[in-house]
Amino acid sequence: MSSNSSLDPESDSFESRPVFYIGQHDSTRKEALTDDQYTQVLNSGFRFVTAPITNQHFYDRVVDLHRGYLKEREQWTGSQQPNPSLPGPVVPTLTDKDTALYPSNYLSSLALYCSPWIDLCSPDPHISSISRQVLNLEAAYANFCGARTIVVPGPRQDDSGRGIAQYARAIREAMHVANRANIIIHMPMYREPGLEEKVETLSSIFNPGSGPKGEGKKEVDLFSAWDSWNTVRTVCSYSMRLFVAIRIPRRVPEKTLQERWFAEPLHYLTISQDIFQLNRAGHPSLSRHHQELINRYMRLRSIPWLMLIDVGPRPEEIASPMDQAAAEFPSLAEANQALKGNRVPRTPAMNPHVGYMRYLERQQPPFSAMETPALTSFQDWLQPPLQPLADNLESATYEVFEGDPVKYDQYEKAITEAMIEWRELKKPTSTATPENPSNPELVVTVAGAGRGPLVSRALRAAKSTGTPIQIWALEKNQDAYVYLLRKNKVEWDNKVTLVKTDMRGWEGPRLKGREDVIGKVDILVTELLGSFGDNELSPECLDGIQNHLARPHGISIPHSYTAHLSPISTPRLFADISSRVVGDPNAFETPWVVRLFALDFVAQKVPDHPRFQQAWEFVHPIDVLRADEFAAVHGKAAKYVTGGLGSMSGTSGTNEHNARHCHLTFVCPTRGVIHGMAGYFESVLYASQTGAGKEPVEISILPDQIDRKSRDMISWFPIFFPLKKPLYFPQDTELEVSMWRQTDDTKVWYEWLVEVYAWVGPNTRIKVGTSDLHSSRKVACLM
Numbered sequence: 001m002s003s004n005s006s007l008d009p010e011s012d013s014f015e016s017r018p019v020f021y022i023g024q025h026d027s028t029r030k031e032a033l034t035d036d037q038y039t040q041v042l043n044s045g046f047r048f049v050t051a052p053i054t055n056q057h058f059y060d061r062v063v064d065l066h067r068g069y070l071k072e073r074e075q076w077t078g079s080q081q082p083n084p085s086l087p088g089p090v091v092p093t094l095t096d097k098d099t100a101l102y103p104s105n106y107l108s109s110l111a112l113y114c115s116p117w118i119d120l121c122s123p124d125p126h127i128s129s130i131s132r133q134v135l136n137l138e139a140a141y142a143n144f145c146g147a148r149t150i151v152v153p154g155p156r157q158d159d160s161g162r163g164i165a166q167y168a169r170a171i172r173e174a175m176h177v178a179n180r181a182n183i184i185i186h187m188p189m190y191r192e193p194g195l196e197e198k199v200e201t202l203s204s205i206f207n208p209g210s211g212p213k214g215e216g217k218k219e220v221d222l223f224s225a226w227d228s229w230n231t232v233r234t235v236c237s238y239s240m241r242l243f244v245a246i247r248i249p250r251r252v253p254e255k256t257l258q259e260r261w262f263a264e265p266l267h268y269l270t271i272s273q274d275i276f277q278l279n280r281a282g283h284p285s286l287s288r289h290h291q292e293l294i295n296r297y298m299r300l301r302s303i304p305w306l307m308l309i310d311v312g313p314r315p316e317e318i319a320s321p322m323d324q325a326a327a328e329f330p331s332l333a334e335a336n337q338a339l340k341g342n343r344v345p346r347t348p349a350m351n352p353h354v355g356y357m358r359y360l361e362r363q364q365p366p367f368s369a370m371e372t373p374a375l376t377s378f379q380d381w382l383q384p385p386l387q388p389l390a391d392n393l394e395s396a397t398y399e400v401f402e403g404d405p406v407k408y409d410q411y412e413k414a415i416t417e418a419m420i421e422w423r424e425l426k427k428p429t430s431t432a433t434p435e436n437p438s439n440p441e442l443v444v445t446v447a448g449a450g451r452g453p454l455v456s457r458a459l460r461a462a463k464s465t466g467t468p469i470q471i472w473a474l475e476k477n478q479d480a481y482v483y484l485l486r487k488n489k490v491e492w493d494n495k496v497t498l499v500k501t502d503m504r505g506w507e508g509p510r511l512k513g514r515e516d517v518i519g520k521v522d523i524l525v526t527e528l529l530g531s532f533g534d535n536e537l538s539p540e541c542l543d544g545i546q547n548h549l550a551r552p553h554g555i556s557i558p559h560s561y562t563a564h565l566s567p568i569s570t571p572r573l574f575a576d577i578s579s580r581v582v583g584d585p586n587a588f589e590t591p592w593v594v595r596l597f598a599l600d601f602v603a604q605k606v607p608d609h610p611r612f613q614q615a616w617e618f619v620h621p622i623d624v625l626r627a628d629e630f631a632a633v634h635g636k637a638a639k640y641v642t643g644g645l646g647s648m649s650g651t652s653g654t655n656e657h658n659a660r661h662c663h664l665t666f667v668c669p670t671r672g673v674i675h676g677m678a679g680y681f682e683s684v685l686y687a688s689q690t691g692a693g694k695e696p697v698e699i700s701i702l703p704d705q706i707d708r709k710s711r712d713m714i715s716w717f718p719i720f721f722p723l724k725k726p727l728y729f730p731q732d733t734e735l736e737v738s739m740w741r742q743t744d745d746t747k748v749w750y751e752w753l754v755e756v757y758a759w760v761g762p763n764t765r766i767k768v769g770t771s772d773l774h775s776s777r778k779v780a781c782l783m
């Protein structure tokens with residue numbers, strides 16, 4: 001019962017799932033369907049249909065043309081070596097006999113299919129030339145008619161570099177010819193033996209025996225089809241109009257290949273009739289592996305459409321509306337007539353394969369709390385990182401932060417443990433005075449309070465642990481300060497001392513009842529973390545306030561944070577960033593905040609080289625801070641203007657201790673391409689000081705840690721450090737990533753570089769590629 005109501009949109013327990021958009025392709029179809037036939041196919045459960053752009057008449061004409069040309073050429077050349085300047089065959093323009101397509105309303109809902117008999121890869125220059133001409137004629141006409149999608153059969157083999165280069169170049173030309181439509185390359189997931197395209201091509205007609213040989217002879221190279229696709233889209237400059245349709249194989253390949261395609265711009269998943277098995281009741285069904293594969297791909301933001309191939313209705317079933325079989329499928333007009341006459345139209349039978357796919361649709365796991373429409377809309381959407389130090393955030397932005405309870409729960413837990421342990425360890429408080437040496441009041445400061453959620457949590461922790469506190473809240477955003485003032489009156493009973501200040505310029509807490517004395521802070525709470533941990537200048541801000549922390553007992557929450565990296569393949573983001581470069585010349589030098597989704601982690605976890613590697617760490621407070629020593633001697637302002645401490649860029653070097661560098665090695669057993677690095681952070685908010693072996697209180701956005709440390713936390717999306725040029729790497733490669741956190745005392749930026757080393761012998765590595773040295777200095781965070 002409950003599962004049924006969970007599928008009913010009207011029910012309270014309705015759980016939504018991805019919707020399947022199912023289309024039909026008949027590989028033997030030689031002519032676009034008539035309106036009636038089209039309606040019949042739709043009535044059997046499909047939502048879209050493919051149509052060949054040209055027909056048998058055109059095919060015959062092209063074959064005759066080439067045959068005639070070959071004869072003519074024999075006469076020209078006789079037995080002599082042919083002159084390469086002799087003219088080749090030229091395909092004349094289309095006529096109305098060559099195509100049944102005309103511009104119409106429903107044309108945009110058809111997927112137009114280019115002729116599968118062309119061979120763009122052919123080593124025979126005339127066949128490849130005719131093929132290219134046919135492709136261009138078809139693409140141009142489909143585009144003219146208003147087609148949205150043109151499907152082009154992919155190359156039939158991947159071994160010939162020459163063939164793939166020709167193919168890729170021809171597609172680029174066709175995209176130029178069809179300047180509005182999306183072009184979709186129909187590729188197999190991998191070259192599964194037995195699943196090769198069977199349709200005859202010009203090559204097999206004119207040069208029999210010249211096609212791909214050696215079926216089953218060689219070991220199957222799982223990545224060769226992806227490699228060909230990668231060449232095609234690279235030659236087409238990652239056009240946003242170029243997509244791929246993948247043919248689901250009979251044997252589902254290993255996860256690494258599934259994930260590789262997951263990152264690609266998938267438009268269709270095509271499933272041919274012979275992939276289905278018959279279940280015990282004789283109905284079509286798919287293996288569990290196929291179901292899992294489909295379920296995974298259906299989670300993409302742009303859900304791929306499903307194209308079922310050769311599953312019927314068969315051509316003879318829809319041959320003519322007068323046929324007996326076709327009479328079961330009333331056209332829209334017939335159905336309308338029947339309704340007008342108050343007759344129930346004969347319901348067409350649902351195609352059994354569609355019926356099964358609808359069943360699978362219902363069996364998918366429902367969307368989780370992390371897959372709400374709002375969160376999904378952030379998938380692979382590039383945002384420039386926030387600069388809460390340089391800019392003032394708006395109330396709505398704070399509201400978004402506050403919508404994630406996980407972060408605040410973890411902070412409350414950390415503050416609670418810190419308070420409990422303070423008492424357990426009998427540490428003196430900063431409110432202790434000679435007159436009242438055992439004053440139990442802890443001085444708590446929330447610096448960068450925003451609209452105050454951490455203040456509320458600190459008050460709650462104090463109440464639940466019975467800890468008396470004096471509490472300060474600092475905020476430099478004057479508008480948020482107004483909000484805090486009101487909240488203090490309405491919610492906090494005026495218990496909080498509010499200060500509108502940059503925390504780096506704060507004088508420190510004036511103790512209650514002893515306002516002449518500037519005291520120290522026992523627990524300093526801040527949340528100035530970015531997606532890469534330190535990228536919103538938490539280290540610099542904490543440097544400016546840590547001199548108020550009581551020594552040796554004062555605690556900073558967070559205690560520490562680490563930045564982490566992993567190289568990724570993310571063609572969509574590369575295409576997106578490329579499209580921005582005209583308006584934003586720094587687009588490839590910007591670390592973007594993005595909810596990474598359609599990506600492939602190319603590195604494998606191997607001993608000593610995890611998939612996610614730590615770049616660096618910051619720990620608070622710092623015991624020796626030259627800037628503090630310097631300020632104590634020369635005054636606070638002097639540290640920004642006085643040089644002489646020695647630094648990389650001629651500045652005074654007071655922030656040099658916050659510079660970092662890392663050099664990480666990632667291992668890639670399979671070949672691939674990377675477009676940049678995914679960046680993450682995690683933070684120890686509080687680490688127990690009692691030595692009782694308690695787990696630290698942490699938050700993490702690392703994909704392999706988040707569920708354990710801060711499940712369902714959505715406050716931070718990852719950061720993406722892009723590369724200007726995709727970096728291809730062969731199998732058995734090591735990717736060496738160098739990253740720097742740089743500073744000139746007035747701003748902070750990152751620099752990154754990737755080098756590719758391939759193993760060519762047991763002890764020999766050679767360098768086969770390198771990226772530019774990227775730098776975000778032009779979009780640096782201002783201190």
Ligand SMILES: C[S@@+](CC[C@H](N)C(=O)[O-])C[C@H]1O[C@@H](n2cnc3c(N)ncnc32)[C@H](O)[C@@H]1O
Pocket residue numbers: 388389392393398401402447448449450451452453454474475476477480501502503504527528529541
């Ligand atoms: C990421 S928000 C967190 C706000 C709030 N604590 C929360 O968790 O919802 C960081 C806050 O720190 C403030 N901030 C950043 N740098 C600061 C500084 N140097 N001094 C005072 N406030 C600062 C910003 O204005 C912003 O309100």
